Amino acid sequence: MRWIERSVPNDSLNAITAAGIHPVLARLYAARGMQSAEDMDLSISAMAKPASMLGLADAAALLGSAITNSQPIVIVGDFDCDGATSTALLVDFIHKMGGLATYIIPDRVTQGYGLSPAISDIAAKAGAQLLITVDNGISAIAGVETARQHGMDVIVTDHHLPGDELPRANMIVNPNQPGCTFPYRSTCGVGVAFYLAGQTWRWLVQQGHVPAKPSIMPEYLDLVALGTVADVVPLEHNNRILIHAGLRRIAAGLARPGIQALMEVAGVNAQTIKEQALGFSLGPRCNAAGRLDNMRRGVDLLLSRDTDECLAIAKELDQLNRDRRVIENTMLESAILAFERLDPDTDHSHEKGICLLDHEGHEGVVGLVASRLRERHQKPAIVFAPGGDANILKGSARSVDGVHIRDLIAHVHATHPGLIRAFGGHAMAAGLSIESANFGKFQKAFLSECFATVPDEALQETIITDGILDPLDIHLDVAELLESGGPWGQGFPPPLFHGTFTVVESKRIGQEDRTLRLRLRDGNNIFEAIRFRQDDSKDPVIGDACHIAYTLDVNSYRGKHSAQLKVRAFL
Secondary structure, eight states: OEEEEOOOOHHHHHHHHHTTOOHHHHHHHHHTTOOSGGGGOOSGGGSOOGGGSTTHHHHHHHHHHHHHTTOEEEEEOOSSHHHHHHHHHHHHHHHHTTOEEEEEOOOTTTTOSSOOHHHHHHHHHTTOSEEEESSOOTTOHHHHHHHHHTTOEEEEEOOSOOOSSOOOOSEEEOTTSTTOOOSOTTOOHHHHHHHHHHHHHHHHHHTTSSOSSSOSGGGGHHHHHHHHHHTTOOOOHHHHHHHHHHHHHHHTTOSOHHHHHHHHHHTOOGGGOOHHHIIIIIHHHHHHHHHHSOTHHHHHHHHOOOHHHHHHHHHHHHHHHHHHHHHHHHHHHHHHHHHHTSOTTTOOTTSSOEEEEOTTOOTTTHHHHHHHHHHHHOSOEEEEEEOSSTTEEEEEEEOOTTOOHHHHHHHHHHHSTTSEEEEEEOSSEEEEEEEGGGHHHHHHHHHHHHHHHSOGGGGSOEEEEOOOOOGGGOSHHHHHHHHHTOOOBTTBOOOOEEEEEEEEEEEEESGGGOEEEEEEEETTEEEEEEETTOOSSOOOOTTOEEEEEEEEEEEEETTEEEEEEEEEEEO
16 A cells, blocks of 8 residues: 655645635635636536537427427436436426426346347337436447437436447437537536436526526526536546535425435435545445346435335335345455455466356346445456346446456457447446457457556555544544545545554444544654554554554544544544
């Protein structure tokens, strides 16, 4: 493990401090690329304007015309939380505008990802005249072609990276498509859907179909926040604006009943909700439907206005999430054993990457297992499991910083034609399918590509800190300031400091003694600290000089709040 300290540009620091921001927060913002007070503006009026999103205006006119002409519209979504929130947003919006809309969420096991020709056939049988994809479609060449042959107009809205060929849709709205100058390419599927709905609403206002005031668009900010955080996209300025606005709406008690029900079963307090709750409590429960059952239940939850129905569905999703954890832990144990059976002295194939097949695994959980393996071994990882067709394996890949996993898979595809049936994704995550008989060939090709291209430095765990925090700043007010200074997340990481302290107390507590409670001294100051999931390595003892990376958190216990150091790593 190595650690480095973020650099802080002085010009940015001075400009942000001059705007009246607390020095600690100013330092954090400057280190994350903020340069001025405008970068800190999280008001909804500071959102990026829609004009630069290629295809958006024409797509909105097409959707608006379909609404006003009462044409049947079918939304085709993805089976993750981003896809569910995108689908619910557009279906609800179209209904509120007086249009006709239904939706299709492909079954992960039996139908696979995205708009396939079979899904287009289903949409045609439903009478669709306009088909809109959300959070998918940019690689659906055949699916779009089938829809067009059925006589449907097609709007593709997506955020995934396009391949060499684009689908022959009427309109494509994707900030990552060639020629699009929209400044925030990290916008996820529900963000793109929100922009489409907003532009369509403006078109309908111009046509006199709906009144200009009040705007209904704020009603969808809770969905946008949930989908954006759950999809773990980089939190560029625009995404932070959308998440911030969504959290404020939820905290004000204005969340839709489905999200309120998810909070109830997850034990999340709406008034104090933070982005972490969306990512670690609500998002996984919504995702569980798509992983183990069918994401229609998730979409139904987000569309329903019946509180009793919402609570019943939320309880179903909570149980599915518990089942998912059991499956994930079983698969992870199996994967760890399989990986550790490899002899590092004689088998160097997995030196720079991991590629495993779990014959008994569940395809809906392979991504989670790949992510855990990546974290454990600091290597790009792909895990496969059998798909709905016994002859097909479904795989999910997770990467490390410095390795663009989709591009790496694309190179394998280019150099070994026919080996990969389908693939897609982005820098840190990708999905793919191969024939079962080809696993050995793919494993060899993928690991060879990793060995040839993955830089050594990418395999070393690196902790990036925000430097040393003055002991006088380690108190509750600053902890609360940092908590409210977000939203923090991917690409805008939460504050992490480092420092050397003298151990005053060291004790194992909690279930299976996996939690380490510490009291640490810096000069005359004593601080409470905690380390969760402490492994079997030697604990620090009283009197030790302990160099740690830590977050400064608010510890709430029995109505009392205090500052607490949460140890991320011993350096």
